[in-house]
Amino acid sequence: MSTTRHLVNRQRRLATVAAERAAAPERRPAAPGEPDDAPDVRDVPVGEDAGAAEAADGRDAGAAEAADADGRDAGAADGPDGARERKAPRTTGLRDRLPAALCALTVLLGAFAAWAFGSANDLRDDPSRQNTALTDIARTSEVKGQIADAVGAVFSYNYASPGRSDQAAAGHLVGRAVQQHKDMLAQVRAQGQKQKLVLTTTVTDSGVELLDGDRARLLIFADQSNTRTGASDETTYAAAMFAVDAVRRGSTWRISSIDTFTR
Structure with missing residues (x-):
């Protein structure tokens, strides 16, 4: 997928360079006393334009490949076959643990109440507690x-x-x-x-x-x-x-x- 995109970008840049050369004005003769060293757009080698285009295409291709890699990682992580387990929010875990904690606390309080009631009965029934x-x-x-x-x-x-x-x-x-x-x-x-x-x-x-x-x-x-x-x-x-x-x-x-x- 990245190679196809690279070729398309290269063709677009080559077409742009060709259009610019065709639209560039004809080089006029140098005036007397004017140095005849002004560069003409048409004199720029096509290879240089192609190299610049290819460099830009390389950068575009690298960015595209990075984007594709991120897309593949995201697809592998979130796809139906390899769905990754999303970390639950902290508040959700707290809500899940709260009922269990309350249940355990209720059991402990009930056990303590039963123990206290039994101890009180033992104290009341103990002759040594009643003997004055x-x-x-x-x-x-x-x-x-x-x-x-x-x-x-x-x-x-x-x-x-x-x-x-x-x-x-x-x-x-x-x-x-x-x-x-x-x-x-x-x-x-x-x-x-x-x-x-x-x-x-x-x-x-x-x-x-x-x-x-x-x-x-x-x-x-x-x-x-x-x-x-x-x-x-x-x-x-x-x-x-x-x-x-x-x-x-x-x-x-x-x-x-x-x-x-x-x-």
Whole structure:
């Protein structure tokens, strides 16, 4: 394609040079005293015109070939068989990545919310978080003192005044502890009048295992003495350890359950 264009340009330039020579005026004779050295257009060799034309044609051909090369490169790049992948604008890539980033952020936030909710439930369910036995000193001292007096009262018995034991049970026991106390003292009551029994229980130490609002659990250490005052006085001593659950009713702590660890 470049060679054909080169030939066409050469023919055009040769035709132009020929037309200029034909149109040039005839050379007049030199005037007397005028040097006869003015060049005539017709005297210019055709070869020089052809060389100039060819040089111009060469430049035109080089430019044409460069243009053709660019055209071929562009055609190879943009043609249907070799279409090059155009680089997408930066904003387009950002729009493509934004939904994925938002989705990932949503998943992370959802996971964090689930973890936080579970952790909060664990903290609420953890007894150590609810137990104020070591932090609420006043309430701890209150429940220890009242339950120690209640244990001494309900687990003491005197055959001469059995009604006092019943009054103590009615004032210090609630819930399951009422029946448990009856079962534990049933044998003492049955033998009390006959053997003239006197049972005395004294709390030597106690510890608050759990204190949660109006509920508490205590570990009790007590000494018991059992005296028979019949024909011959006989006293036996024993140590006892058990746990009690307590509830607060108004301003009074009451025993709601007794655990003797004999399951």
